[in-house]
Amino acid sequence: MSLTALAGSVVAADSSFPPTPSTFWQPLVVFGEVQLFGQQMTIALTRPMVVLALTMVAIGVWLHLSTRKVAVVPSKGQWVTEQAHGFIREGVARDMIGSKDFLPYVPFLFSVFIVILFNNWAGIIPMINLPTFGRVGMAAGLTLIVYVLYHAIGFKRHGFLGYFKFMVPPGLPVVMVPIVFLLELMTFFITRPLTLALRLFGNMFAGHMLVLVLTLGAWQMFQTGGIYSVLAFPAWIASLGVFVFEMLIQAIQAYVFVLLSASYIGAAVADEH
Template sequence: MAEGSHFPPDPSLFWQPLVKFGTVDLFGSEMTLAITRPMVIVALSVGLLSWWLIATTRKAAIVPSRGQAGTEAVYNFVRNGVARDMIGSRDFLPFVPFLFTMFVLILFNNWMGIIPPVQMPAMGRIGFPIALTLLVYVVYHWIGVKKHGLVGYFKFMIPAGLPGWIKPAILLLEMLTFFVTRPLTLALRLFGNMFAGHLLLVVFIIGGWELFQQGGFLTVVSIPAWIMAFAMTVFEALVQFLQAYVFVLLAASYIGGALVDEH
């Protein structure tokens, strides 16, 4: 795209790898091996979160430091406000580390979308929500099969007390819910909110800059655009937190649903 043009962006703008290693043939299709900016952001977030968790808990004390208190507050929020409430006080404890890890990873990478100089939410790239959803998918199905048995897991999907003639249709609908709808909506909800929110901020920030460069009255108009960009950034921080919370809340709900005795 020529400098100064105002034509709509093409798909190449969404694929800008930092390092390319070449291509490989995978199932008859060419796949490019590369390191992308979102990959670096996720790797950086994992390193920073690991350092933070180790640094704040290495010398844990009865009277916590500020760092320990902050980490414990987040942990207790996931433990008591998500895992215990959604899974139940009898079975929730083994799943707390999994849900806590998912929450802090998603939240930190969401907030990367508003933290300078990164300002790119990694979860706004569909591959990352899909990868996290696959983890949840495997966990709750494995738990369900382990508790009910393979055949019993499918029987468990059918509510008790239904007449026999309607059970096949209900089983089909439940299988679509368990195997298709749940993972699809879990991944798309996180991706869609992060992608749309990021684009909205870009519109106000870059739009304000374009107006500012025009001079005259348009320079004055750029000020409300930047004020709106700031307001939307604050609002986006809340949305990013809520999306991390909703993701782990639904994950805990699916796990809890797989552990109940009856559907």
């Protein structure tokens, strides 16, 4: 398998247009198929799985090397780790959850942030060029963890019936209670997880496609020859600008995801709606 394919190129194995599901489904190893909920499911090792595993190893090595010799006067690696941790602790967890309840959730939020950040930045690393969360299944899996967590916190904090009662702000007119309850029920159980997953997936997928269009389009123009070869160079320069811009967007999306996750946890532990 070529490095381009391993990097997650969306160029189809055939030249058919428009793209088909096979354009995006290019497993590295297929182990077999099983029946699940009446559907035929393929068990396979995919490129996003490999990239996720590599980034987890990179995160583990970084955290180990930067914290194995903790000192009052930090090394450069320790300083970077402390700054990232302090940013999530003070700028996200404390602000969104509150100074009373935030501390137990800092490790989780910090872990979510660096996992998303490393996997998003994998989309601009040469020879990889694959943002893991540009695959909707990956974004949905991470969202499911947050979804289960903040509901579990809410049920534990308020009790089963109390959690549903908590969704309705006090002081509403009686006729408004059913309407508000249904809206809040949809927000807590449907809208929040959908928007959290699709926002991350959509931004990573769109940015990846934009980079591919510019770089592969420029290469095609260069191979065409003539005036197109000259025009290919401005396209490549533009792609470099998009790379820098995409790096910023990838960091922002990691921040937005963890910020919203902290706000949902904060809402679950709050004493009042």
